[in-house]
Amino acid sequence: MSAQRVVIGIDSSTQSAKAVAVDVDSGAVVGEGRAPHTVSSGAGRESDPEQWWQALCTAVEQTGWADRAEAVSVGGQQHGLVTLDANGTPI
Numbered sequence: 448m449s450a451q452r453v454v455i456g457i458d459s460s461t462q463s464a465k466a467v468a469v470d471v472d473s474g475a476v477v478g479e480g481r482a483p484h485t486v487s488s489g490a491g492r493e494s495d496p497e498q499w500w501q502a503l504c505t506a507v508e509q510t511g512w513a514d515r516a517e518a519v520s521v522g523g524q525q526h527g528l529v530t531l532d533a534n535g536t537p538i
Contacts, residue, residue: 453477455507455516459523461494462486464503468510471517480509496529496537 452471457464468478482505484498507513532538 451477453512453516454518454520455510455512457503457507457519457521459499459503459521464499464506466503466506466510468512468516478510478512480506482506482509499529500537 453468454471455466455468457466463481463483466478466480467476469475470477482502484494484502487493504513507519510516529537
């Protein structure tokens with residue numbers, strides 16, 4: 448019997464990261480995850496990039512398939528900007 452093939456879909460939105468693991472052959476959902484992140488209030492709503500990244504990683508890990516999914520698909524909010532320093536670290 449062949450190994451189960453799973454893909455993870457990620458929705459990185461303005462207030463949380465959500466992830467769903469789906470069996471490729473049957474379409475069955477085999478895992479889910481969600482992790483919120485803080486958004487500042489007022490004009491120019493902002494999120495700490497590190498907190499956003501940690502929420503995304505947590506949501507994916509909660510699916511139970513983070514280390515063995517065959518593929519990942521990411522959808523996210525529009526008009527977001529994450530600036531990086533010379534080392535690639537969000538600032």
